[in-house]
Amino acid sequence: MISSETTPRSRTRSLLARLEGPQTMGRGPAFWIAAAVAIAAAAAYPLTADAWTVGNAAYFLIWTFMAMGLGVVWGYAGALSFGQTAFFGLAGYAYGVITLNLGAAYGLTLVALVLAVAIGGLFALVIGYFMFYGRIQGVFIGIVTLSVTLVLETFMAQTAGPQWRIGEARLNGFNGMSGMPPLTLPWVGEDIALYPGPSLYYLLLGLVVICYLGLRIMLNSSFGNVLVAIRENPHRVGMLGYDVRLYQTLAFAIGGAFAALSGALYTAWGQYITPSSMGLTSAALPIIWVAVGGRRDITATLIGTIVVLAGFQSLTIYGSQYALVVMGALLLVTVLVAPQGLVVGAMTFLGRIFKKDKS
Amino acid sequence: MTDILRVQGLRKAFGGVVVANGIDFSLSTGAMHCLIGPNGAGKSSFFRLLLGEHAPDAGTIIFDGSDITNLRSFQRIRRGISVKFQVPGIFKALSVRQNLEVAFQDHLNGQSLNTKIHEMLDFTDLHAEETTPAGNLSHGQQQWLEIAMAVGVEPKLLLLDEPTAGMSPDETRKTGEMLHDLNARGITILAVEHDMAFVEQIARRVTVLHFGSIFVEGTIAEIIDHPGVQEIYLGTADV
Numbered sequence: 001m002i003s004s005e006t007t008p009r010s011r012t013r014s015l016l017a018r019l020e021g022p023q024t025m026g027r028g029p030a031f032w033i034a035a036a037v038a039i040a041a042a043a044a045y046p047l048t049a050d051a052w053t054v055g056n057a058a059y060f061l062i063w064t065f066m067a068m069g070l071g072v073v074w075g076y077a078g079a080l081s082f083g084q085t086a087f088f089g090l091a092g093y094a095y096g097v098i099t100l101n102l103g104a105a106y107g108l109t110l111v112a113l114v115l116a117v118a119i120g121g122l123f124a125l126v127i128g129y130f131m132f133y134g135r136i137q138g139v140f141i142g143i144v145t146l147s148v149t150l151v152l153e154t155f156m157a158q159t160a161g162p163q164w165r166i167g168e169a170r171l172n173g174f175n176g177m178s179g180m181p182p183l184t185l186p187w188v189g190e191d192i193a194l195y196p197g198p199s200l201y202y203l204l205l206g207l208v209v210i211c212y213l214g215l216r217i218m219l220n221s222s223f224g225n226v227l228v229a230i231r232e233n234p235h236r237v238g239m240l241g242y243d244v245r246l247y248q249t250l251a252f253a254i255g256g257a258f259a260a261l262s263g264a265l266y267t268a269w270g271q272y273i274t275p276s277s278m279g280l281t282s283a284a285l286p287i288i289w290v291a292v293g294g295r296r297d298i299t300a301t302l303i304g305t306i307v308v309l310a311g312f313q314s315l316t317i318y319g320s321q322y323a324l325v326v327m328g329a330l331l332l333v334t335v336l337v338a339p340q341g342l343v344v345g346a347m348t349f350l351g352r353i354f355k356k357d358k359s
Numbered sequence: 360m361t362d363i364l365r366v367q368g369l370r371k372a373f374g375g376v377v378v379a380n381g382i383d384f385s386l387s388t389g390a391m392h393c394l395i396g397p398n399g400a401g402k403s404s405f406f407r408l409l410l411g412e413h414a415p416d417a418g419t420i421i422f423d424g425s426d427i428t429n430l431r432s433f434q435r436i437r438r439g440i441s442v443k444f445q446v447p448g449i450f451k452a453l454s455v456r457q458n459l460e461v462a463f464q465d466h467l468n469g470q471s472l473n474t475k476i477h478e479m480l481d482f483t484d485l486h487a488e489e490t491t492p493a494g495n496l497s498h499g500q501q502q503w504l505e506i507a508m509a510v511g512v513e514p515k516l517l518l519l520d521e522p523t524a525g526m527s528p529d530e531t532r533k534t535g536e537m538l539h540d541l542n543a544r545g546i547t548i549l550a551v552e553h554d555m556a557f558v559e560q561i562a563r564r565v566t567v568l569h570f571g572s573i574f575v576e577g578t579i580a581e582i583i584d585h586p587g588v589q590e591i592y593l594g595t596a597d598v
Binding site for chain 1: 410431433437441442448449450453456460462464465511
């Protein structure tokens with residue numbers, strides 16, 4: 001007789017139960033109704049805006065994957081990575097190289113997307129292995145990861161010569177690669193090329209929802225419990241029989257794979273990738289998004305990233321350097337006023353009001 | 360009765376400071392044993408060597424019939440050693456329940472996580488604090504929570520480094536009762552302790568460490584009557 005504990009239905013129920021838990025803010029019907037309304041509003045957005053604006057909104061969604069990945073590594077596992085852009089850039093270049101060589105037919109851009117994410121994630125696994133098994137901790141993780149991304153940026157910037165090609169794909173040094181095809185879905189009659197616009201937006205929105213829910217399940221699982229415990233007291237975790245280095249390495253690889261997903265999608269979106277995507281400014285921005293929203297909660301990270309990105313772009317109209325100064329000031333204000341993040345602060349405040357109303 | 364722990368010729372030095380000077384020590388399965396000694400005798404270092412936090416310069420550690428000398432800490436815990444540190448090693452920002460979940464989730468043996476957590480909350484009298492952040496507990500409660508976490512990994516041998524440090528007399532007595540209860544469930548206990556009243560309450564046998572070596576071993580009465588032990592503590596023994 002099969003125990004009720006092991007039936008697929010009970011397994012699904014147990015997975016869905018993990019959508020809520022101590023590691024993620026938001027629970028109960030009110031939260032999920034609000035989430036459904038937010039998704040419905042996001043789905044309706046292309047009906048109210050022109051194609052360029054929708055393509056721009058798709059650009060915001062692209063970065064949320066890197067932010068959520070950094071949230072896992074930094075906010076949950078306690079390892080501040082300053083170099084998620086290394087995996088972003090590597091995957092962006094990988095997508096470009098693969099698609100320029102294979103073309104866009106037969107859904108090969110989707111294969112390229114998966115391979116690029118795998119390459120970025122694998123690179124993060126290797127870097128994570130050497131860091132965590134080499135007993136690098138604390139601020140030194142930030143230094144090592146920043147070094148990795150800056151080395152990659154410097155390397156890619158000197159690939160201008162004709163000898164720097166992989167098959168058909170020229171790396172093009174400082175100017176970067178361009179001309180790769182966008183994501184293209186195989187379809188009866190004619191393939192659908194997802195240029196920035198409503199179709200790409202819907203694909204990205206679907207991916208964001210899947211990744212967000214998947215991360216909620218992961219973070220409320222026993223794996224997520226251990227990550228949070230490592231952040232709080234890694235010594236004790238080791239003394240409970242867990243291989244702390246393994247968990248840190250896996251979390252870092254997951255964060256790297258999410259950054260890689262952003263990188264490959266970014267390349268597919270804009271059909272270009274340059275070494276500056278791995279530079280110092282690019283490396284610092286995800287830290288600001290995640291810190292401002294709230295690094296210790298995946299919902300806060302997601303909301304904070306979209307809001308800060310939209311704000312950053314609005315400010316860029318008046319000058320990109322001014323926008324960067326404002327971003328720096330925003331980080332300082334967050335650290336001083338709401339170290340847990342502005343969105344977390346707001347959500348906690350709202351939670352208290354609801355509780356008061358109920359009582 | 361078989362020995363659950365056998366240490367032979369264990370030696371560790373940090374430069375000129377020898378913290379373990381060829382320790383030979385054995386512990387029978389089911390024992391309640393205390394390690395005492397003045398500050399700097401090497402008690403905590405001995406625990407660190409048993410836990411794999413220090414690699415010994417020489418010697419072997421046999422636990423439950425296997426040589427664990429070269430195993431990493433987490434591997435030793437998985438073999439059945441567990442520890443409660445002197446300063447409570449808990450997750451202060453997490454709730455009491457979350458602390459227990461992390462400790463228990465990989466050691467359920469068919470039991471449900473909820474059942475095991477409630478069993479331990481009963482055992483440590485922390486039911487009312489289930490959702491309290493562990494850092495907000497009193498010092499004694501934090502010590503009990505860590506004992507619960509250490510027990511949650513289903514150890515054969517429980518190492519306790521000054522389990523009653525900072526506790527009130529009532530809390531100390533209650534801790535002693537908890538340890539007797541755990542020992543009755545089959546867990547061998549080895550504790551470092553300074554409070555001799557507590558040592559009397561829990562230990563059947565006592566080992567005195569001095570300058571990284573075993574000075575004497577015996578029952579609590581034998582240790583108290585030993586002419587050299589008081590001199591060690593008062594600093595007059597020529598050993």
